Structure formats: structure tokens, C-alpha cells
Amino acid sequence: xxxxxxxxxxxxxEGFDRSAEAAGHRNTAESLKAAFDAxxxxxxxxxxxxxxxRIDGTxxxxxxxxxxxxxxxxCAGLESRELNAKTLDRSLELFDAEFRKPDCVxxxxxxxxxxxxxxxxxxxPFLELAEHYDLPVVIHTGELAGTHGLLKYxxxxxxxxxxxRHPGLRFVMAHYGNPWIVDATAVAQKNxxxxxxxxxxxxxxxxxxxxxxxxxxxxDYVRQWLVYLDNYSKVLYGTDWPLINIPCYVDVIRTxxxxxxxxxxxxxxxxxVFPKAEAHxxxx
Numbered sequence: 001x002x003x004x005x006x007x008x009x010x011x012x013x014e015g016f017d018r019s020a021e022a023a024g025h026r027n028t029a030e031s032l033k034a035a036f037d038a039x040x041x042x043x044x045x046x047x048x049x050x051x052x053x054r055i056d057g058t059x060x061x062x063x064x065x066x067x068x069x070x071x072x073x074x075c076a077g078l079e080s081r082e083l084n085a086k087t088l089d090r091s092l093e094l095f096d097a098e099f100r101k102p103d104c105v106x107x108x109x110x111x112x113x114x115x116x117x118x119x120x121x122x123x124x125p126f127l128e129l130a131e132h133y134d135l136p137v138v139i140h141t142g143e144l145a146g147t148h149g150l151l152k153y154x155x156x157x158x159x160x161x162x163x164x165r166h167p168g169l170r171f172v173m174a175h176y177g178n179p180w181i182v183d184a185t186a187v188a189q190k191n192x193x194x195x196x197x198x199x200x201x202x203x204x205x206x207x208x209x210x211x212x213x214x215x216x217x218x219x220d221y222v223r224q225w226l227v228y229l230d231n232y233s234k235v236l237y238g239t240d241w242p243l244i245n246i247p248c249y250v251d252v253i254r255t256x257x258x259x260x261x262x263x264x265x266x267x268x269x270x271x272x273v274f275p276k277a278e279a280h281x282x283x284x
Contacts, residue, residue, distance in 0.1 A: 001040060001262065001263060001266060001267065002040050002041075002042045002266075002267050003039060003040055003041040003042065003237060003250065003266045003267055004041070004042065004043045004044070004045065004236075004237070004266070004267050004270040004271070004277065005036070005041050005043070005044040005045065005237065005238055005239050005241070005246075006045045006172070006197050006199070006236040006237060006238040006270045006273075006274070007045065007047060007138070007174055007175075007197045007199035007200070007236075007238025007239065007240055008044050008045070008046055008047070008199070008238065008239050008240060008241040008242075009046060009047055009049065009064075009240070009241065009242065010029075010032070010044070010046045010064045010066070010068065010072055010074075011049045011064045011065045011066065012027070012065055012066050013065075016242050019203065019242045019243050020241075020242035022203070022204055022205060023203065023204055023205050023241070023242055023243060023244050023245045023246075024205035024245045025241070025242060025245070025246070027242050029069045032044070032241065032246075033069065033071060035241075035245075035246035035247060036071060036246070038246070038247050039246060039247050039250040041246070041250075042071070042281060043071055043072070043073065043270075043277060043280065043281055044071060044072045044073075044241075045072075045073055045074070045075065045105060045106070045238075045270070045274060045277055046064050046068065046072050046073065046074040046075070047074070047075055047077065047108045047138065047174075048061065048062035048063045048064065048074060048075055048076050048077025048108050049062055049063075049064065049065065049077060050062065050077060050079060050110055050113060050114075058082070058087040058090045058091040058094065059078060059079055059080070059082035059083050059087070059091045060091065060094050061076035061077065061078070061094055061095050061098035061104075062076065062077030062078070062079060062108075063076055063077070063098070063104075068103060070284050071284075072103075073103045073104070073105045073274075073276070073277050073280050074103060074104060074105065075104070075105060075106035075107060075108040075138050076095065076098045076099070076104050076106075076107055076108065077107075077108040077109075077110065078095070078107060078108065078109055078110075078123075078126055079110070079114060080109065080110070080111075080114040080116040080120070080122070080123060081114040081115060081116060083116070083120075083122040083123070084122075085122070088122065088125065092125055092126070092129060095107075095126060095129055096129060099129065099130070099133045099135060100133075102276070102279075102280065103276075103280060104135075104276070105135065105136075105274045105276040105277045105280070106130070106135045106136045106137065106138055106172075106274060106276075107126065107127075107130045107135055107136075107137045107138070108137075108138045108139075108140075109123075109137060109138070109139045109140065110140050111139060111140060111141075111153040111154045111158060112140060112144045112149040112150060112151060112153045112154025113140065113144060113148075113149045113154075114153070115149075115150055115153065116153070117153055117158065118139070118153070118158045118159065118161070118162055119158070119161050119162070119165075127162065127166055127169060128166075130169060131166060131168055131169040134275060135276070136169075136170035136171065136172055136195075136273050136274060137162075137169060137170070137171050137172070138171075138172045138174055138197075139159055139162075139171060139172065139173055139174060140154055140174050140175070141154055141155070141156045141158075141159065141173045141174055141175060141176075141177040141178075141180075141184060142154060142156070142174075142175045142176070142177045142178040142179065142180060142184075142200075143175075143178060143179060155177070155180060155183065156173055156177035156180050156183045156184035156187050157180075157183050157187065159171055159173055159187050159191075159194060160187050160190065160191065163187070163190075163191035163193050163194045164191070166193070167192075167193055168193070169193060170193050170194075170195065170273055171191075171193060171194050171195065172194075172195045172196070172197055172236065172273060173187065173188065173194065173195070173196050173197070174197050174199060174200070174238075175197065175199055175200040175201075175240070176196045176197065176198060176201075176222065177196075178200065178201060181221060181222060181225050182225060184196060185225045185226075185228060185229050188229060188231075188234050189229055189231070194234070195234045195235070195236060195269070195273055196234055196235050196236065197235075197236040197237070197238040198222075198235065198236065198237055198238060198253055198256070198265075199238030199239055199240040200238075200239075200240035200243065200244075201215070201218065201219075201222070202214075202215055202243075202244060203240075203243035203244050204243075204244065204245070205245045205248070206245060206248050207248060208248055208251040208252050208255075211248055211249075211252050212252060212255065219252070219255070219256060222256060223256050226256060226257075232257065232258075232261035232264050232265055232269075233264055233269060234269070235257070235261075235264075235265045235269065236265065236269050236270050236273065237250075237253055237265055237266045237270070250266075253265075253266075
């Protein structure tokens with residue numbers, strides 16, 4: 001079975017170097033490709049990173065800070081904390097140009113890390129632009145790394161208003177809103193245009209047996225609400241690499257998904273939600 005990793009990172013920094021080593025990898029294209037090959041992962045969708053340089057004082061698209069190999073595509077990141085009305089037009093021009101690139105397959109938002117609510121009017125034109133190009137919007141939901149962010153902005157319920165306001169735009173709640181799994185399930189169940197990715201539930205290097213022993217209660221909880229959702233067409237596989245060992249995570253997530261739905265969760269749902277990613281696979 002071919003797999004698409006719908007949520008990972010591929011930037012050069014000391015923190016990711018340490019995370020990759022702790023997960024049994026190296027933060028290199030060669031190490032990532034070897035891990036992909038070990039589990040028939042044919043494509044990865046990389047999230048644009050926070051930070052980086054602004055262009056002309058405006059909020060510019062964030063992409064990985066090194067060249068992408070052909071087995072990776074990316075979502076352009078928007079640092080909404082940098083938005084202001086005076087430079088909004090220039091920022092939209094930059095994102096318009098980014099969205100036209102063949103390997104840019106979506107938009108990534110970082111609520112919580114960025115202290116701007118998802119319903120802020122400054123975000124509206126970027127959502128409209130993503131919808132114009134038929135690109136999904138991946139939204140960080142759930143807990144935050146570090147202490148500087150605000151959890152009230154990353155709660156899954158904040159996605160509900162966007163989904164209602166933009167019924168033609170696809171939204172992916174990254175990390176299943178963890179630990180607000182119940183709330184994320186309710187938002188996805190209510191809104192036809194909202195999806196969930198299963199990335200980022202743990203970090204490090206485990207065997208599947210070790211992982212399931214340590215996180216058994218958490219995985220049972222996730223499984224319970226996936227059963228309640230009863231719609232595996234809304235669920236995407238992702239890792240949040242380099243945080244976790246890839247072969248282990250594939251094997252663990254397989255235990256959450258009934259066999260008859262695994263092709264959807266691990267591959268075809270990502271093709272449907274990210275049509276440019278599917279086109280990249282066909283054309284490379």
C-alpha cells in the first residue's frame with residue numbers, strides 16, 4: 001500500500017537535527033527517503049515553518065528553508081502576527097505568486113503560536129485566495145510547544161466558524177486537536193469541509209510495541225472517537241517528522257484504522273484534500 005505523509009517538516013535547524021536523532025533518523029533528505037522507502041511512503045507534504053525573514057516589511061510566505069527533493073511538496077506558512085492593513089496588498093501578492101508554484105499545495109496557519117484569532121478580518125483575504133486556487137488550509141490545533149503561545153487560539157472549536165463561513169474551502173485540523181479530541185471530532189463531524197490529520201501524538205524512537213505500551217490509553221481514546229466519527233474519509237495520516245520514528249508511527253497508526261479504511265487514511269484522502277499533491281505524484 002502506498003502512503004502519503006500529509007504532515008511533516010523539512011527545515012534545517014538545530015532543534016530539528018536533535019529531534020531527528022532522538023527519533024532514530026538524521027535531518028537529511030537521504031535519511032528521510034530511506035524511512036519513506038521502508039514503509040512505501042511515496043510523498044510527503046511539508047509544513048512551511050514559522051520564523052524566517054519578512055519581505056519588504058510584509059507577512060511573506062514561509063516555506064522550508066532548504067530545497068525540497070522531488071518526493072516532497074509543501075504548504076506555504078502564514079505568520080499572521082505580522083499582518084497589518086498597510087502591507088496587506090503586498091502580502092497577498094506574495095502569497096498569490098507562491099500559490100501558483102506547482103509544489104505549493106496548501107496554506108498553513110499557526111493559531112496559538114500566532115496571537116491572532118482565526119476569525120480576524122485580516123485573515124479573510126488569504127482564505128479567499130486559497131479557495132480561489134483550490135488549496136486546502138492546514139490549521140495547527142491543540143497543544144503548543146513552549147510557553148509563549150495562547151491555547152485559546154488553537155482550540156479546535158475555532159475552526160468551526162471558518163468552516164461555516166467558507167463551505168467551499170477544505171480545512172485540515174492538524175494533530176486532531178490533541179488533547180481536545182472530542183471537540184475536534186465534533187467539528188469534523190458537523191462540517192463536510194473539515195478533515196483531521198493524525199500527526200504529532202508522540203515523539204522519539206520506539207518499537208510499535210513500546211509505543212503502544214506507553215501510550216495505550218491515549219491511543220485507545222483516539223480510536224474511540226474515530227469510531228464515534230465513523231467517517232474515515234475525513235482522516236489523513238501524518239507524522240510531524242522529524243519528531244517521531246517513521247516506520248514505528250506507520251505501524252502504530254495502522255492499529256487505529258480498520259483494514260478496510262487504511263487505503264483511504266494513508267493515501268487517497270490526501271489525494272482528494274490536496275489535489276496539487278496528487279498531480280505532483282502523477283507528473284514527477
